[in-house]
Amino acid sequence: xxxxxxxxxxxxxxxxxxxxxxxxxxxxxxxxxxxxxxxxxxxxxxxxxxxxxxxxxxxxxxxxxxxxxxxxxxxxxxxxxxxxxxxxxxxxxxxxxxxxxxxxxxxxxxxxxxxxxxxxxxxxxxxxxxxxxxxxxxxxxxxxxxxxxxxxxxxxxxxxxxxxxxxxxxxxxxxxxxxxxxxxxxxxxxxxxxxxxxxxxxxxxxxxxxxxxxxxxxxxxxxxxxxxxxxxxxxxxxxxxxxxxxxxxxxxxxxxxxxxxxxxxxxxxxxxxxxxxxxxxxxxxxxxxxxxxxxxxxxxxxxxxxxxxxxxxxxxxxxxxxxxxxxxxxxxxxxxxxxxxxxxxxxxxxxxxxxxxxxxxxxxxxxxxxxxxxxxxxxxxxxxxxxxxxxxxxxxxxxxxxxxxxxxxxxxxxxxxxxxxxxxxxxxxxxxxxxxxxxxxxxxxxxxxxxxxx
Amino acid sequence: xxxxxxxxxxxxxxxxxxxxxxxxxxxxxxxxxxxxxxxxxxxxxxxxxxxxxxxxxxxxxxxxxxxxxxxxxxxxxxxxxxxxxxxxxxxxxxxxxxxxxxxxx
Numbered sequence: 001x002x003x004x005x006x007x008x009x010x011x012x013x014x015x016x017x018x019x020x021x022x023x024x025x026x027x028x029x030x031x032x033x034x035x036x037x038x039x040x041x042x043x044x045x046x047x048x049x050x051x052x053x054x055x056x057x058x059x060x061x062x063x064x065x066x067x068x069x070x071x072x073x074x075x076x077x078x079x080x081x082x083x084x085x086x087x088x089x090x091x092x093x094x095x096x097x098x099x100x101x102x103x104x105x106x107x108x109x110x111x112x113x114x115x116x117x118x119x120x121x122x123x124x125x126x127x128x129x130x131x132x133x134x135x136x137x138x139x140x141x142x143x144x145x146x147x148x149x150x151x152x153x154x155x156x157x158x159x160x161x162x163x164x165x166x167x168x169x170x171x172x173x174x175x176x177x178x179x180x181x182x183x184x185x186x187x188x189x190x191x192x193x194x195x196x197x198x199x200x201x202x203x204x205x206x207x208x209x210x211x212x213x214x215x216x217x218x219x220x221x222x223x224x225x226x227x228x229x230x231x232x233x234x235x236x237x238x239x240x241x242x243x244x245x246x247x248x249x250x251x252x253x254x255x256x257x258x259x260x261x262x263x264x265x266x267x268x269x270x271x272x273x274x275x276x277x278x279x280x281x282x283x284x285x286x287x288x289x290x291x292x293x294x295x296x297x298x299x300x301x302x303x304x305x306x307x308x309x310x311x312x313x314x315x316x317x318x319x320x321x322x323x324x325x326x327x328x329x330x331x332x333x334x335x336x337x338x339x340x341x342x343x344x345x346x347x348x349x350x351x352x353x354x355x356x357x358x359x360x361x362x363x364x365x366x367x368x369x370x371x372x373x374x375x376x377x378x379x380x381x382x383x384x385x386x387x388x389x390x391x392x393x394x395x396x397x398x399x400x401x402x403x404x405x406x407x408x409x410x411x412x413x414x415x416x417x418x419x420x421x422x423x424x425x426x427x428x429x430x431x432x433x434x435x436x437x438x439x440x441x442x443x444x445x446x447x448x449x450x451x452x453x454x
Numbered sequence: 455x456x457x458x459x460x461x462x463x464x465x466x467x468x469x470x471x472x473x474x475x476x477x478x479x480x481x482x483x484x485x486x487x488x489x490x491x492x493x494x495x496x497x498x499x500x501x502x503x504x505x506x507x508x509x510x511x512x513x514x515x516x517x518x519x520x521x522x523x524x525x526x527x528x529x530x531x532x533x534x535x536x537x538x539x540x541x542x543x544x545x546x547x548x549x550x551x552x553x554x555x556x557x558x559x
Binding site: 040135136271290322364365369392394437 | 473503505520523533536546550553554
């Protein structure tokens with residue numbers, strides 16, 4: 001058994017830089033590489049891709065990245081844990097096996113975790129008494145027309161990952177594995193932690209949370225950004241974990257970026273709810289118990305984390321079709337950029353009304369980018385030299401949304417002077433996919449693992 | 455009494471939490487943390503974000519991090535893919551809180 005384990009996170013979301021994982025494999029020692037490809041609405045995008053092509057529905061970026069580094073990963077014995085499987089872990093498995101054969105990587109073991117995707121089981125689950133009420137507003141899932149539901153996935157935890165590794169997998173592909181479980185799973189496996197070692201599981205959950213957004217704990221999105229050297233070659237985080245649950249947040253020597261108490265605390269606070277009770281499938285972690293200490297250059301120790309038993313429910317992430325939206329933009333130069341941009345917006349609404357097309361206030365959005373949009377009411381400016389007018393609508397009626405899109409470009413010739421920057425054609429109606437978080441009885445969900453050898 | 459910006463004594467990060475955002479703000483020493491706790495009531499934060507946050511503000515404390523965490527309910531124009539706003543995920547709300555000006559003895 002190793003006395004310490006090195007786990008990196010090389011991907012914070014689907015769309016993060018391909019350089020993260022490639023450089024982690026090449027620029028320093030590593031035992032495990034964790035890769036997080038999923039966000040709340042990613043599953044529904046993947047479900048749509050799968051409905052067009054049954055072989056799709058997983059993070060193709062993952063396979064493109066492996067295409068560049070798989071032989072090196074295999075030579076160095078680095079194991080990979082990724083939730084790249086999306087709504088089609090089997091399809092992802094097939095693509096990785098094919099790639100390994102093409103690259104001549106023999107003996108590679110690739111495992112998948114299935115059972116998180118409950119879309120087809122929803123009628124049966126509702127029938128059995130699972131109401132899956134929306135955690136935000138309390139409505140039961142039966143309020144939504146089943147035809148509109150596009151994905152439903154249970155957040156699964158570390159034991160399934162550990163089981164897949166115990167069966168010998170070099171690469172573990174899952175669907176909706178929680179972000180922290182990508183780190184906690186390997187640690188359970190390596191240190192032989194039981195499912196009731198809540199302090200250790202909570203520590204691993206905190207570690208997983210710190211690294212789950214990649215470079216967001218190594219100087220990315222950091223308030224004191226001027227203190228960060230070399231954003232170009234920013235190092236992705238590496239956790240050095242120990243059996244008692246103590247761990248160190250580090251990065252490879254010679255990489256850019258910064259790790260100190262401040263960068264780590266930034267990420268601990270990211271997407272935080274109640275820091276006393278961070279709910280996960282494996283434990284309830286107390287973020288308030290973590291002791292954070294700078295112990296060296298780019299090296300922060302986290303210790304003392306406490307945890308308690310998890311709840312008897314899993315979180316479910318459900319997405320459903322919820323109407324249409326469109327948004328377009330124009331650039332308005334000065335003089336009087338803001339006044340002219342406001343007039344432009346009024347002209348759009350006025351002309352649509354002339355044609356019998358109206359939207360309610362909450363269905364419209366007008367922003368004057370450059371005058372204080374992000375910090376509305378906090379730091380605004382009265383007389384910017386130019387403005388980007390962003391104007392958008394949402395509605396259940398696709399025709400109305402498309403009608404709106406036709407009234408933006410005419411402003412170039414039929415509005416105030418100095419209107420330009422219209423590119424990309426008329427904005428077209430796109431689907432709104434809304435998110436429905438809910439809970440489900442743990443006993444109703446079974447995960448399974450399978451490992452195949454190249 | 456001198457006027458300071460919270461950015462002078464604290465740092466922050468924010469992100470989305472359903473149709474609301476979370477804003478975590480932390481100090482660099484105990485005295486500044488005590489000051490943050492005193493001045494940053496949920497009411498004061500709600501007032502600061504009056505044009506952005508349409509719902510309640512809830513505050514949590516994490517003394518080990520010298521941090522406060524605020525949930526700004528209904529502050530993303532629907533959130534997720536439903537929102538038409540530029541900052542549909544509240545990524546900039548942390549810096550917006552640091553813009554707050556306060557009196558300090």
